[in-house]
Amino acid sequence: MTSVVIAAHNEEHVIGACLDALLGQRGPEAIEIVVSANGCTDRTAAVATRSGVTVIDRAEPGKTAALNAADLVATGFPRIYLDADIVVPPGGIAAITARFDASPRPLAVVPRRRLNTAGRPWPVRAYFSINQRMSPFRHGLFGRGMIAVSEAGRARFDVFPGVIADDLFFDSQFSDAEKAEASEVEVVVEAPFTTSDLLRRLVRVRRGNRQLRASAESGLVVAQVRPVDRWAWLRDAVVPEPRLVFAAVPYLIITVTAAVLARRPARAGREWGRDESTRGRRPEPEGGGT
Template sequence: MTSVVIAAYNEEAVIGRCLDALLADAPRGTLDVTVVANGCTDATAAVARERAGVRVLDLPVAGKAAALNAGDAVAVGFPRVYLDADVVLSPGALPALVAALDGPDGDPPLAVVPGRALDLRGRPAIVRAYYAINSRLPAFRHSLFGRGAIALSAAGRARFDAFPAMTADDLYLDGLFAPHEKREVAGASARVATPRRTGDLVRRLARVRAGNTALRAAAARGAVTTVAVRRPARSSWLRDVVLPRPWLAPAAACYVGVTLVAALRARRERRTGGGGWGRDESSREPTLASAESDG
């Protein structure tokens, strides 16, 4: 039986659609789903409990790693799927991920992910320009991060004991597997809600950068064990995206500008200890059809 673990922090606006898409993709009784609400001050747990067959844990303290570990402790089967609460899998995606891990070839992958389907409806021009470059970066085709959905076989899950207390859980998992052990599954996609405003995008990128930096530092001092924590290819946007497609040069200017601002923000918050959770709340707003004005 496939087990799905969803760590959810104040996700009442989005957890319902995440679960509905998931449950519609599997016959009743064939899927073990655990939602771990952690430190929530909204109705996340109540919304999840409305879905039949969903196990709900309600932890008093916020923390994604602790939530994932709590979900792992009660999950009953494999493959094991780790899914972000704001991600919606496409129809057929879950069976495709499971089938890829159970593949007929003699050396199936240990970790698989769906492709990214970026939701850019109503987003301002700068956000769309940023993702015009980001969506074409080859790193996302050969890695596990950036989807909010990762499926591991039993052998893949055996690579680690527990999630470390860090925010970059997807980069951590990516580093556990050699390139030939992980795969993007054709025909499966995860709808990823992009930030609605430029400021929200900068905050999201700063948070990701800070989490990745912390993970690399932990790996360097031996606090976490990985195969190799991927370092960013700083010129990939130019070499792999813009030079073959020169018409994307204006978008590249936005991409570089946003990336630099996010890097400066992350560095400043590292010095001051500020920034808090830094999560993009705009992509979790209930209505996705239109965006508010850019900010």
């Protein structure tokens, strides 16, 4: 049996489509679905409550704690950790799990991602035109919203540590040779609908990455975190495709701004967190770009 674990915080607008896609999957093995709702103030748990889905409704917020709670309930392998806003295409679960039988046998498998930037303002589209060509985002486990691990892969660590960068932590547990991409499975990852939401997401990512690296250096977390590659944007994107030099300008401005903001303590009541623009009603794009 394959287990799918979903940690969900205020995902009532997107989790229904996610679960519909999972419940409609066809394959040789049954799928166990565990939704770990955490700190929700909306109808996430109610929307997720349906036949074939186990729902854990935790009052305390926190993604890694929610993942750990779900792991105590889930029984199957491979185990798939899925974001609540990801819609797995038909046959996607079977294709992902089949990849574990390939030679050499991977310990972690991810799908191919397609970034949806339609209707976003030019700075957002420019940022991702660079980002999606960078090696860490082409070969890492993060940024896809879906990570599958074998039983041996999951045994690499006991519980998820209390860090923000859970995807980077996952990535740090495996060498490149132990990872694989099921390229026939494509998931759509929604880009933020506004530049400010993109910036908010990047600040959270940078804070989380810094927290994980500090925890690894101090021995609080066992992880071989990939080093920061400050020139990947130039080497992997602009040099191979010089036309992207104009996109590099907003990319660098957004990246540097996020780095500066990430070093500042979050203001009470104004914490830089996840991108909410992709979690509910779609806002009007800035600048009207397509």
